[in-house]
Amino acid sequence: MRYSFRQLEVFLAAAHTENITRAAERLSMSQSAASSALRELEQQFDIQLFDRVGKRLQLNELGRLLRPQAEALLEQASELEQALAQHRTPGALHVGATLTIGNYLAVGIMSRYMGEQAGARVALEVANTSQVVQRVLNYELDIGLIEGELYHPDLEIIPWREDHLVAFCAPEHRLARVGVLDERALRETPWILREPGSGTRQTFERALHGLVSELDVRLELQHTEAIKRAVEAGLGVGCLSRVALRDAFRRGTLVPLAVPGRDFSRHFYFILHRSKYRSAGISRWIQLCQEYPELL
CATH class of the missing domain: 3.40.190.10 (Periplasmic binding protein-like II)
Known part of the structure; x- marks a missing residue:
């Protein structure tokens, strides 16, 4: 075999870090040893795996093609090593x-x-x-x-x-007595929502298609617990997964709100x-x- 697993490890670490010094630190090697391993791998097959821009290593087309094969080979080698050592259960x-x-x-x-x-x-x-x-x-x-x-x-x-989003408010909120968000209430109530890029926000906007641009979005927060606390404080109405709201509904610290005609399933x-x-x-x-x- 004209290559070693260590050379492949250096190749993958360099692909991840885009820097040979950081790749060496990741593998607990010296910088010179990592550089030599990568250089020998390329020289043995007369190939170039990276475009070198200063100290930055950026995978070229060949490197991107070979990366998944090297990943798979090293994972299989790791599993074989575990099997040989009679540790056959899943590891890290x-x-x-x-x-x-x-x-x-x-x-x-x-x-x-x-x-x-x-x-x-x-x-x-x-x-x-x-x-x-x-x-x-x-x-x-x-x-x-x-x-x-x-x-x-x-x-x-x-x-x-399967999961469902649920709109909710604080028990003292005026909508808690009604228990329903109609089209007018959807537009007029202040909302406290997850940030764009989250799956929860994606589902919320899909369910309220046609109304999104008219909503009063007061806060966008990255954490579900922060949204729940803000809603409990009366700052607005939220919409989160039923998984995240189950305990709060059971305790009565938050109240679910029905939204007729809107599909919040996902x-x-x-x-x-x-x-x-x-x-x-x-x-x-x-x-x-x-x-x-x-x-x-």
């Missing part, structure tokens, strides 16, 4: 989840995954849909759990479970890069997600 996993899923569902699934094997690790990153999608595309996450609808030719998008999805090798850990994570009980 890097998961991205949107705020609703990350805060209210993913932790329970992560607990089950890690409980199956002593020493198993899950790194969970919580961000909005657009950020999770980008990190999956960049091979920075093994799998993403999102709440927004999308299409991308490089992504495999798998439906997971799905949660798994997203994976089509070129990324699906390891045993990824497959087990998906299985555990599908087995996780519905939150009503």
Whole structure:
């Protein structure tokens, strides 16, 4: 074999960091050793994998073509090493989840995954849909759990479970006695919403198609808990996943509002890069997600 796994590791680290010094730090190598490994890989096959602009390394067309194959090869090698060492259960996993899923569902699934094997690790990153999608595309996450609808030719998008958004207000709000948001109230009430780019905002705007430009959006916040606190304080009306509101409705600190004629249903999805090798850990994570009980 004319290349080593270490050379491939340096190649992938350099592709991720776009800098050989940071790639070396990522792999706990010296800068000179990392530079030599990358140079030898290119010289052995008389190829160039990066365009070099000063100290920046930017993948060229050949590098982008070979990256997913190198990713898959190293993941398979890692699984083979685990099997040879008789550690056949899923190992470390890097998961991205949107705020609703990350805060209210993913932790329970992560607990089950890690409980199956002593020493198993899950790194969970919580961000909005657009950020999770980008990190999956960049091979920075093994799998993403999102709440927004999308299409991308490089992504495999798998439906997971149904969800619904619910409009809500504080118990003291004048709309709490009515319990309904009609077309006039939708236009006149101040709204406190998730930020653009989030799956929740995408579903909200789809449900209120034709009215979005007329809404009084007072606040746009990145965190569901901040929105709930602002609504409890009487600053306006919100709209979030029923998963995030279940406990507040049960305690009576927030009140649901019906919105006749508007469809707030949506799905949660798994997203994976089509070129990324699906390891045993990824497959087990998906299985555990599908087995996780519905939150009503």
